[in-house]
Amino acid sequence: MGIFELLGQREFLISVLAAISAAAVVFTFGSSFIVKSEMKDRIKRVALEREKMRAEEMSRLRGTATPTDARSIRRSGETKTYMKNVVERFDLRKAFMDDATVDKLAMAGFRGQGHLTTFLFMRMATPLGIFAFAALYLVFLNPGERPLYLNLVYAIGAGLLGSFLPxxxxxxxxxKRQFSIKRAWPDALDLMLLCVEAGMSMEHAFKRVAKEIGQQSVELAEELTLTTAELAFLEDRGRAYDNLGRRSGLDGVKSVMTALIQADRYGTSVGQALRVMAEEGREQRMMDAEKKAAALPPKLTVPLILFFLPVLFIVIIAPAIIKVFGPGGVAGG
Known part of the structure; x- marks a missing residue:
């Protein structure tokens, strides 16, 4: 039996898919027992961002026309050469990039031109790869009784669906990133309020809170550390606050950053603004918990009807049925 005939058999494909599913289940449940420390890698990336901003600021102060090349600083964010060549040759920035693409990547934790180039390349390569795989399988490995044009139509449909995968x-x-930040944000506000009322500046408060909140949310610690670097190197402090709100994409973070911008612009009390925002954050978290608790009974209705009630009826009615239809019963006698 040739390899093409083996790949075309339905039993072989079912076995392969079952093995992949079993491996995915084992990996999913097994990864939850493995403690992975991502703090060092994320802080390293933030340090690279800090070095980049420092180099750009020094370049600006020296009056250099072009900023320092980021490739010598952000090696981890560089993409493969062939990806960059494909993006430039086919002008994928014009085809797939809009005004919100950079913000969407930043909200997912991907910053820099390297991640943007990779995303644009995957937008083109993913549908083409899925189309080639589907065409190879449907046309050569398992054509079935379908005509050739119908198999090609199916392959094109798979490619179109694959274009949405990136x-x-x-x-x-x-x-996932926003959920982690949103869950730890009220606690971060409380810590920030304590730091400010203790006499710390906003830079030191962000730095201290980033160090403490890292055990609860690595993503929030990364964003706060990056904001600390921006507060140190950017000319406008409001721009650093606005960047934090834009990267998070959460309304709660944006409202706090707007309050800090107004407090910095008009000279109002930062501690008072943080106190009000921290109280609103705690109330919002309580409202979210109450909303989840109120939505629990409707969600349990369908499982209750499908799984609990039939078993309950069997347990209650089965003895009576056995007694009636069994030996010595009314129907059995």
Whole structure:
């Protein structure tokens, strides 16, 4: 039996998919028991961002026309040469990039031109790869009784569906990151308020809170550390606050950053603004918990009807049925 015939068998494909599913389940549950420390890698990336901003600021102060080349600073963010060549040759920035693409990547934790180039390359390569795989399988490995044009139509449909895969994965990463930041943000506000009332400046408060909140949310610690670097090197402090709100994409973070911008611009009390925002954050977290608790009974209705009630009826009615239809019963006698 040739390899093409083996790949075309339905039993072989079912076995392969079952093995992949089992491996995915084992990896999913096994990864939860493995403690992974991502703090060092994230802080290293933030340090590279800090060095980049420092180099740009020194370049600006010296009056240099062009900023320092970021490739010598951000090696981890560099993409493969072939990706960059493909993006430039086919002008993928014009085809797939809009005004919100950079912000969406930043909300998912991907910053810099390297991640942007990789995302644009995947937007083109993913549908083409899925189309080639589907065409190879449907036309050569398992054509079936379908005509050739119908198999090609199916392959094109798979490619069109694959074009949404990079955006879906990006959205998934953004959702996970925002959930982590949103969960730890009220605690970070309380710590920030304590630091400010203790006499710390905002730079030192952000730095201290980033160090303490890292055990609860590595993503929030990364963003606060990056904001600390921006407060140190950017001319406008309001720009650093606005960048934090834009990278997070959360309304709660944006409202706090707007309050800090207004306090810095008009000279109002930063501690008072943080106190009000911290109280609103705690109330919002309580409201979210109450909302989840109120949504629990409707969610339990369908499982209750499908799984609990049939078992309950069997337990209650089964003895009576056995007694009636069994030996010596009314129907059995």
């Amino acid at each position: 955006a879906i994965l990006l959205k998934n990463s953004t959702t």
